[in-house]
Amino acid sequence: xxxxxxxxxxxxxxxxxxxxxxxxxxxxxxxxxxxxxxxxxxxxxxxxxxxxxxxxxxxxxxxxxxxxxxxxxxxxxxxxxxxxxxxxxxxxxxxxxxxxxxxxxxxxxxxxxxxxxxxxxxxxxxxxxxxxxxxxxxxxxxxxxxxxxxxxxxxxxxxxxxxxxx
Amino acid sequence: xxxxxxxxxxxxxxxxxxxxxxxxxxxxxxxxxxxxxxxxxxxxxxxxxxxxxxxxxxxxxxxxxxxxxxxxxxxxxxxxxxxxxxxxxxxxxxxxxxxxxxxxxxxxxxxxxxxxxxxxxxxxxxxxxxxxxxxxxxxxxxxxxxxxxxxxxxxxxxxxxxxxxxxxxxxxxxxxxxxxxxxxxxxxxxxxxxxxxxxxxxxxxxxxxxxxxxxxxxxxxxxxxxxxxxxxxxxxxxxxxxxxxxxxxxxxxxxxxxxxxxxxxxxxxxxxxxxxxxxxxxxxxxxxxxxxxxxxxxxxxxxxxxxxxxxxxxxxxxxxxxxxxxxxxxxxxxxxxxxxxxxxxxxxxxxxxxxxx
Numbered sequence: 001x002x003x004x005x006x007x008x009x010x011x012x013x014x015x016x017x018x019x020x021x022x023x024x025x026x027x028x029x030x031x032x033x034x035x036x037x038x039x040x041x042x043x044x045x046x047x048x049x050x051x052x053x054x055x056x057x058x059x060x061x062x063x064x065x066x067x068x069x070x071x072x073x074x075x076x077x078x079x080x081x082x083x084x085x086x087x088x089x090x091x092x093x094x095x096x097x098x099x100x101x102x103x104x105x106x107x108x109x110x111x112x113x114x115x116x117x118x119x120x121x122x123x124x125x126x127x128x129x130x131x132x133x134x135x136x137x138x139x140x141x142x143x144x145x146x147x148x149x150x151x152x153x154x155x156x157x158x159x160x161x162x163x164x165x166x
Numbered sequence: 167x168x169x170x171x172x173x174x175x176x177x178x179x180x181x182x183x184x185x186x187x188x189x190x191x192x193x194x195x196x197x198x199x200x201x202x203x204x205x206x207x208x209x210x211x212x213x214x215x216x217x218x219x220x221x222x223x224x225x226x227x228x229x230x231x232x233x234x235x236x237x238x239x240x241x242x243x244x245x246x247x248x249x250x251x252x253x254x255x256x257x258x259x260x261x262x263x264x265x266x267x268x269x270x271x272x273x274x275x276x277x278x279x280x281x282x283x284x285x286x287x288x289x290x291x292x293x294x295x296x297x298x299x300x301x302x303x304x305x306x307x308x309x310x311x312x313x314x315x316x317x318x319x320x321x322x323x324x325x326x327x328x329x330x331x332x333x334x335x336x337x338x339x340x341x342x343x344x345x346x347x348x349x350x351x352x353x354x355x356x357x358x359x360x361x362x363x364x365x366x367x368x369x370x371x372x373x374x375x376x377x378x379x380x381x382x383x384x385x386x387x388x389x390x391x392x393x394x395x396x397x398x399x400x401x402x403x404x405x406x407x408x409x410x411x412x413x414x415x416x417x418x419x420x421x422x423x424x425x426x427x428x429x430x431x432x433x434x435x436x437x438x439x440x441x442x443x444x445x446x447x448x449x450x451x452x453x454x455x456x457x458x459x460x461x462x463x464x465x466x467x468x469x470x471x472x473x474x475x476x477x478x479x480x481x482x483x484x485x486x487x488x489x490x491x492x493x494x495x496x497x498x499x500x501x502x503x504x505x506x507x508x509x510x511x512x513x514x515x516x517x518x519x520x521x522x523x
Contacts, residue, residue, distance in 0.1 A: 008190070015188035020180040029183055030318060037193055044197050049452060100175040119169060120176040133462055150172070 007047050010054060011040055018062060024116045025066045027105045038065055060131045063117070067109045103153040111146035114139060249453060250404055250512055252428050259423035259514075261409065265399040266419050266521075269410035278358060278389045285383040287360040295393030302360065307385035310362040313375055314389065317357050326362055326385050360387050402514040403451040418445055418518040425514040431503040435515055437491060444491040445518040446499055448473075452511045463513050465489040466500040 015036065022032035022039075039061040043054060050057050104112055110132070117128045125143075129136045275295065280287045304312035304326035312326050362385045365378030396410035402423045409420055421444070426433040437444065448463040465473035465487050473487035491497055501515055 011188060011190065011193065016184075016186075019183050019186055019188075023183045024176055024180055029186070032183065033186070033189070037189075037196055040193055041196050041200055045200070046452070100172060101179050104172075104176075115172065116176065119173040120180065 004044070004047055007044060014055060014058075018058065021059070021116060021121065022062055022066070024104075024120055025063065025109070025113060027101075031069075035062060035066055035069075056131065059121075060133070063113045063131055064133065067113060069109075099153070100150070103150050106153070107146055107149060111142050111149070114142045115146050115150075118143065250428070250451070253425060255427055256433060257425040259400050259402055259407075259425065261399040261407075261420050261422075265397075265409040268399070269396045269408070269419065270394050271410070271417060272392050272394045275391045275393045277391065278360070278387075280360070280383075280385070280387040283382045283384075285362045285379050285381075285385070287358070287387055287389070289358045291356050291358055291391055293356060293391060293393060295395045301390045301392065303388050303390075304362065305386050307362060307383055310364055310380070310383065310385055311367055312385070312387060313361055313363055313367065315359045358389060360389055362387065402449050402516055403512040405449050405451065407516060417521040419521050420516060421519045422517045423514055424517075426501065426512070428512065433501045433513070433515065435499040435501070435517075437497040437499055437517070439494065439496045440519070441493055443493050443520040445520075446489045446491060447516045447518065448487045448501055448513055449516065450511045450513045462504050463487060464502045464504055466502060467491065468497055 018036045018039070019032055022035040023029060026032045026035060039058050042061050043050070043058045046057070047054070104115060107115065113132065114128060117123045117131060118125075123131065125136050125139045129139045132139065275293065276291050278287050278289045278291070300314075300316070302312060302314045304310075307326050310326045361376075361379050362383050363375050363378035364380060365374050367375065370378075394410070396408035398406040399409045399420060400407045400423060403425055407420050407423065410417060424433065424435055435446070437446075446465055446467075448465060450463055463473075464471055467489055472489045489499070491499075499515065501513065503511070503513065
């Protein structure tokens with residue numbers, strides 16, 4: 001395999017951040033590692049063609065691969081969220097955050113991607129559109145749908161309906 | 167629930183994977199495996215290119231009547247980063263006549279079932295096909311749930327009603343893009359665990375699910391692994407195209423491809439009337455990419471923008487679009503490059519025909 005020292009340095013530097021994003025998308029550690037390795041393998045073959053910072057490119061592969069896997073996995077399947085190990089005793093605020101995690105896990109892949117890119121990666125709507133390869137209008141509508149679903153779930157876990165969603 | 171609340175929740179859960187160091191050895195092995203696969207397919211394809219070139223020369227020498235499209239000279243597959251030969255006009259790509267005969271529809275590879283009364287199934291399945299689908303089902307035990315894990319990860323959770331109710335789980339192998347040339351996993355053996363539990367999966371912990379496994383059960387558990395490895399029969403802008411698309415729901419055979427001239431931003435394709443449904447799909451080979459400005463090819467059908475992204479079957483993973491064309495009259499298809507610059511990418515259209523036999 002040809003040596004690409006810059007590629008190795010990029011992988012070492014960006015692996016933790018990419019894994020965190022992949023985990024937030026997939027809700028599964030094993031699948032997240034698989035997703036990151038997939039994206040980095042594709043990046044390897046495109047390394048000489050990517051201009052400038054490769055991170056937007058590999059992030060895009062990450063998100064689009066996740067959406068592709070989700071579409072194939074859930075096309076004829078009962079949708080349930082990933083079962084997480086939850087500590088028995090927890091503060092109410094922690095309980096709400098755990099429920100947010102569960103609610104996010106129930107979102108369709110694209111809506112979940114929009115939420116992760118907006119609130120974890122702190123991307124603007126045009127930047128999210130560039131990653132997903134869609135229009136800003138689509139990002140806005142996916143975001144609104146995601147927030148409506150999260151709001152509906154929040155109504156079922158004791159969160160005040162007066163609390164505003166962005 | 168505010169945006170800050172969501173941001174905090176995501177930030178906290180992201181720390182669940184803190185300390186997971188990169189497996190550089192595994193990544194290098196994966197890249198090496200993908201490189202080997204590309205070379206193997208390149209070797210097979212070069213042989214096919216030679217045969218097609220001989221056929222074209224023979225027909226030309228004999229003076230073909232020109233009434234049917236002739237297999238166009240296949241461009242040599244382009245190594246990564248190398249530009250394709252210049253094309254002043256669109257290039258037609260036609261699969262060999264026996265391409266459909268070479269393709270084998272998806273078939274049952276293996277299955278796992280539980281022994282009567284036993285609530286757990288543990289096993290290892292070997293999968294060597296390029297495209298794989300799993301189907302899990304559970305019958306005969308009201309009030310229980312089927313849980314399926316593959317390689318330790320949850321794949322599906324299904325209710326297990328008393329009456330026969332075939333469930334479905336699609337996606338055993340995440341790399342099951344039907345026609346993509348870089349099927350990059352080299353994992354062959356997969357650990358499978360299925361069990362029934364009386365604990366309802368939503369909001370249950372892993373420990374609670376396991377605690378709900380009964381000592382005995384009337385449920386019948388079944389996991390089927392379906393797969394196939396359709397051969398590559400042509401290239402479009404340097405990407406391999408297989409004879410057969412996704413066969414889980416419907417078979418789509420590659421019928422014809424058109425490569426756009428070099429550095430143009432649109433291509434018009436006429437589709438004649440047809441008794442079968444068709445699929446138009448774009449594929450794009452990039453030579454340069456600026457973050458946020460990756461070219462993207464839209465499909466316009468009779469003046470209407472109709473494309474869908476990431477729908478099967480697929481040729482190459484990145485940025486293909488798909489448009490369905492129902493059986494019937496003739497249509498005009500226009501492909502339009504949006505964003506970026508036309509010179510940054512070569513693009514093509516592939517036409518698939520449904521095989522509903």
